[in-house]
Amino acid sequence: MATLTFLGATGTVTGSKYLFEHRDSSILVDCGLFQGLKELRLRNWMPLKINVHELGAVVLTHAHIDHTGYLPRLIKQGYNKAIYCTEATRGLLQIMLLDSAHLQEEDAKYANKRGTSKHKPALPLYSMEDAKQTIKLLKGIPYDTPFRPSPDIMMSFRDAGHILGSAFVIGRWDESGQERKIVFSGDLGRYERPILKDPSVILDTDYLLVESTYGKRLHNQGNPEEEIKRIVQDTYKRRGVVVIPAFSVGRTQELLYTLRELESAGEIPVLPVYVDSPMAIKATKLYAKHTEIYDKDAARLREQGIDVLQTARTEFTESVDASKRINASQDPCIIISASGMLTGGRILHHLIRRLPSPKNTIVFVGYQAVGTRGRALQNGKDKIKIHGMQIKSAAKIETINEFSAHADYREILSWLKQYKKAPKNTFIIHGEPDASINLQKLIKEELGWNTHIPQYQEKVRLD
Numbered sequence: 001m002a003t004l005t006f007l008g009a010t011g012t013v014t015g016s017k018y019l020f021e022h023r024d025s026s027i028l029v030d031c032g033l034f035q036g037l038k039e040l041r042l043r044n045w046m047p048l049k050i051n052v053h054e055l056g057a058v059v060l061t062h063a064h065i066d067h068t069g070y071l072p073r074l075i076k077q078g079y080n081k082a083i084y085c086t087e088a089t090r091g092l093l094q095i096m097l098l099d100s101a102h103l104q105e106e107d108a109k110y111a112n113k114r115g116t117s118k119h120k121p122a123l124p125l126y127s128m129e130d131a132k133q134t135i136k137l138l139k140g141i142p143y144d145t146p147f148r149p150s151p152d153i154m155m156s157f158r159d160a161g162h163i164l165g166s167a168f169v170i171g172r173w174d175e176s177g178q179e180r181k182i183v184f185s186g187d188l189g190r191y192e193r194p195i196l197k198d199p200s201v202i203l204d205t206d207y208l209l210v211e212s213t214y215g216k217r218l219h220n221q222g223n224p225e226e227e228i229k230r231i232v233q234d235t236y237k238r239r240g241v242v243v244i245p246a247f248s249v250g251r252t253q254e255l256l257y258t259l260r261e262l263e264s265a266g267e268i269p270v271l272p273v274y275v276d277s278p279m280a281i282k283a284t285k286l287y288a289k290h291t292e293i294y295d296k297d298a299a300r301l302r303e304q305g306i307d308v309l310q311t312a313r314t315e316f317t318e319s320v321d322a323s324k325r326i327n328a329s330q331d332p333c334i335i336i337s338a339s340g341m342l343t344g345g346r347i348l349h350h351l352i353r354r355l356p357s358p359k360n361t362i363v364f365v366g367y368q369a370v371g372t373r374g375r376a377l378q379n380g381k382d383k384i385k386i387h388g389m390q391i392k393s394a395a396k397i398e399t400i401n402e403f404s405a406h407a408d409y410r411e412i413l414s415w416l417k418q419y420k421k422a423p424k425n426t427f428i429i430h431g432e433p434d435a436s437i438n439l440q441k442l443i444k445e446e447l448g449w450n451t452h453i454p455q456y457q458e459k460v461r462l463d
């Protein structure tokens with residue numbers, strides 16, 4: 001009989017890892033890094049409760065590090081078989097795993113310099129070399145194309161509409177002559193967002209894993225396009241600069257798409273738009289290449305020969321020198337740079353230059369975690385520390401929340417309501433405890449389904 005063990009994303013939104021076992025087959029779906037609280041991060045250092053040498057395959061829902069960032073650690077422990085993912089996810093991981101390894105190495109270096117680690121010397125969780133080995137094992141599979149990662153199970157990917165390459169992983173196996181089916185939602189995307197398609201409709205399954213990041217929250221009903229328009233217009237009137245700290249994958253491309261739409265409709269002036277993050281530039285190239293993920297609107301524009309990811313005056317500033325040259329600009333412009341929470345990266349030198357002037361606007365389009373510079377600015381702090389200097393905050397601070405890539409609970413329920421019959425069991429994962437509990441309550445009230453919120457390392461039977 002098949003079993004499923006929950007090795008992450010229980011009671012939290014990070015560390016996604018699910019071990020599916022059936023007869024001689026053992027498959028890990030997602031291999032995410034724990035992030036956030038120290039208690040969770042320490043789990044990345046503990047031995048994984050899997051015999052890595054018996055593991056037959058790894059299958060990934062999408063490229064985000066909380067779903068893939070543990071892979072190089074798995075490879076370090078001796079895993080050397082295939083890692084299946086969509087073609088676009090493979091492309092993204094070539095960028096993101098190296099970046100993750102770089103951050104791990106930087107953390108270790110920092111701990112050694114400061115003497116903050118018990119271990120002497122502090123070692124990285126994994127190295128660039130481990131990440132390079134991981135990338136070699138990635139196997140790209142197109143959407144809707146069955147593949148057999150292990151003798152006892154067939155799998156396939158369906159578009160989840162969350163980020164480039166994101167997928168629902170569907171597994172099918174035989175249980176005493178009867179076919180059984182499981183759906184792993186990964187992260188569920190949203191409806192009617194720019195570029196990406198809506199999440200695919202699935203009609204039936206025996207077992208379902210559904211994420212609950214926004215199990216207790218609804219996105220604002222406001223229109224992010226309108227908000228961007230207002231902010232660009234206002235800042236332009238003050239002859240100021242709009243600085244947008246953005247996550248490189250997903251958010252940056254949605255912004256470019258939205259700015260292009262507004263510009264071509266004459267709703268905002270044509271301004272220089274700088275995309276100033278090497279990772280964002282690489283990710284944008286992948287979005288331009290993988291047009292199979294485009295929704296109808298984006299596909300139609302593309303057929304008309306329009307590059308949906310470029311405004312009239314977009315400049316991709318690859319080199320450090322080109323990035324620094326933006327500082328010289330006195331005229332209104334838009335700067336999109338990383339990191340999204342101002343924890344590092346090129347965005348910092350733009351803040352040093354632009355934050356002290358009331359003419360400029362800093363626009364947050366993503367979640368700002370507690371303790372970050374981004375959160376401090378959102379909370380109205382009048383100065384923040386960057387590179388040892390106190391930088392005065394006089395610029396206008398704005399936040400647009402609607403750019404989230406996760407479905408809220410209404411959207412999750414809409415997706416579930418498309419199933420023609422109730423799964424035997426629905427496992428609610430990938431949420432803070434109160435979010436998962438709230439989604440469980442809503443599913444019971446509105447659908448009457450059987451659900452379960454699994455505990456860390458819990459093993460369930462799929463009979």
Ligand SMILES: [Zn+2]
Pocket residue numbers: 062064162187
């Ligand atoms: Zn995600």
